[in-house]
Amino acid sequence: MGRHGLRCRHFMxxxxxxxxxxxxxxxxxDLMRVWQGFIRFSRDNRAFYHSAMPKVRMQVKNLTVPQxxxxxRGARDLQQSQGFIDLHAAACAELTLKIxxxxxxxxxNCLCHTGFNTKFRTQAQGLVKAVEQTWSETEDLTSLRVVEVVDTLETFTSWGMKPFPLLARLDGLLVDRQVELKYTGNVSLWVLATQAFSNIEYLDARWPLVALELSRDKLFLEKISFFQQCTLIISLAKLRLFDEAAYRNIAELLLSDMGLFKDMQDLAPVLAAYxxxxYFHQQLFGTAYGRMIDWFEAETLDMKRRDTHGALVQAAWSFALAGYHRHFESFAAVLDYAFFENSVNMRPATLKRVAQLADIVLQEAPELAAACHYSEKVSSTRADPRMRNLLASEPxxxxxxxxxxxTTLQELSWQHETCAFETGSTSAFYVDLSLAPQLGQKVGxxxxxxxxxxxxxxxxxGLEMREGGTLAVARRVLASHGWHTAVVAKDEWSRLENVAQKSDFLNALVRKAMEDPPVAS
Structure with missing residues (x-):
């Protein structure tokens, strides 16, 4: 077999x-027949494609739709060359005209080759939009195969497109064919579909709920790769879906291959998802923390790269939410790595996490903050003008x-203040609605x-919803400042029909908040 394979390679x-x-x-x-014959291994046969590309580019207006x-497809595969980028744009333009x-x-098939890429030109997005508009007006989409539905979702969401009526129909196709999707030869399709919905945070999609149920089966989860398991947990978290059995199963599978986490960019998003x-899986977080400390000691992290620093801050933030700063002196080393970078070089998301990390540590473990090499930075980060402007402008x-x-508080003549920070404090967290002007106490x-x-x-x-990690830590830090807070959930508020019901609801929340001691958990 090896001998014949080698002969075949020489022949090709x-x-x-x-x-x-x-x-x-x-x-x-004839040229396009040869193009088709080599297309599966286009990168290996690039010599032919580079020779043929100029001629194909000149004849692009005369090509049939299949051609x-x-x-x-060839232009997508060989996008490293500017000539193929031009060919890709020209083919997209012609296909748009022939939509x-x-x-x-x-x-x-067109959508399969036009996912978002910084190299692709506006013609690619134009073709995607043309397909979206055509399909939105098409009554019957059932002729689409499952793999085509998933490819479509990936392409639409890669461009940030949110044609929700069409997405809902495609979502319905996946749910209706979930058995086919579950047992297809491509074991990653169901994960890719979940990821596509998470890319645009389409919380009303039904397919992710099917994926959540599938994740309760550990044997089924084992069929997908380690990094697909990472993608799945990140996607479920972005869609704000939680099931303890599913999250535990994925954590246990990740633990069995922790050595595959080679850098912070791989590890941090998984920790942030949990x-x-x-949900802080004790063994997963403990093993991940030990691995991160090992990287510190081996000095394998390239902290000059902004992506690496951003990922480390994301991981440190996740560990702080889990309370590691209160239990491990080695967390001072984590703070050293997180705060050595100048805030001017940080992306807004990283700067916000750094400020929150500083606030959490200073409120809950000030002695640890004082022990790190950048203690002054930890203390001053919350007052950083760029950070304060970021918080002030954040909706x-x-x-x-x-x-x-x-509006309800005004109708009830309750004095209040919006987006109230702790008086005299540079906290990174604030109360959405403070009732201190009305009650004379820190209630919000x-x-x-x-x-x-x-x-x-x-x-x-019928299980009750739970607070997200960001909201929970905000309340925790505010509690350390003496605030009594109550959460007004959108789904509960939407069920209230009149001012009287809303008044009773708010009064009950205030009473409960004042009864609970403002002590961080």
Whole structure:
């Protein structure tokens, strides 16, 4: 078998050389037949494609739809060359003009080759939008195969497109064919579908709930790769879906291959996913913490890279949510790595996490903050002008919910203050609605939009939602400042029909908040 394989390889190399030599003699039909013959291994046969590309580019307006799709695929595969970027744009433009002539399968094939890429030009996005508009007006999409539905979702969401009516129909197709999707030869399809919905945080999608149920089966989870398991847990967390069995299963599988985490960019998003839903798997976090300390001691992290520093801050933030700063003196080393970078060089998301990390540590473990090499930076970060401007300009989690509550408070003649920071403090956390002007005490409301509340289990199980990790730590830090806070959840508020019901609801929250001691958990 090896001997014949080697002979075949030598034969193909000779064919590629000969085909490259004969490009000038080929007509369009013959040229595209050869193009099709080599397309599966286009990168290995790049000599032919580089020879053929100029001729195909010149003839692009004369190509048929199948030939244009072939050109599109080859151009996508060989996008490192500027000539193929030009060919990709030209093919997209021609296919957009012929959109009415494309079958559903051909349109789906186009989407497979036009996912977002910084190298692709506006013609690629134009083709994607043309397909979206055509399919939105098409009544029957059932001829699409499952793999085509997933490819479509990936492409739409990669461009940040949110055609929700169409997405809902595609979502329905996946749910209806979940058995096919579950047992398809491509074991990653169900994960990719979940990731696509998470990319645009489409919380109303039904497929992720099916994925959550599938994740309860550890044997089924074992079929996907380690990094697909990472993708799945990150996607479920972004969609604010939680199930203890599913999260525990994934954690246990990740633990069995922790050596595959080679750097912070791989590890940090997984930890942040668990932290964002407030589930801290003890063994996973403990092993991950030990691995991070090992990287510190071996000095294997390239902290000059902004991505590495951002990932480390994300991991440190996750460990702080889990309370590691209160239990491990070695967390001072984590702070050293997190705070050595100048805030001017940080991205807004990283700067916000650094400020929150400083606030958490200074409030809950000030002696640890004093023990690190950058203790002055830890103390001054919260007052950093750029950070204060970032916090001041950051919108609340749900502006409409906040405004509805404010309107009710005004109707009840309750004095209040919005986005109230601790007096005389440079805290990174604030109370959405402070009732201190009315009650003379540190009592306030925290609004919980859909991204602050985590759905637990499946809808028919009727389990209560839980606070997201970010909201929980905000309340924890505010409690250390003496604040009594109550959470106004969007789903609960939306069920209240009149001012009287809203008044009773708010009064009950205030009473409960004042009864609970403002002590950080």
């Amino acid at each position: 190399e000779a064919v590629v050389r000969r085909a490259s030599f004969l490009v000038s003699e080929f007509g369009v039909e 244009l799709i072939l050109a599109l 009415d002539k494309l079958s559903m399968a051909q349109a789906a 932290a964002s839903v407030g 609340v989690s749900d502006p409409k919910l906040l405004q509805d509550i404010r 409301f925290m609004t919980a939009g859909y991204l602050d509340s985590v759905r637990v289990g499946l809808p028919d199980e």
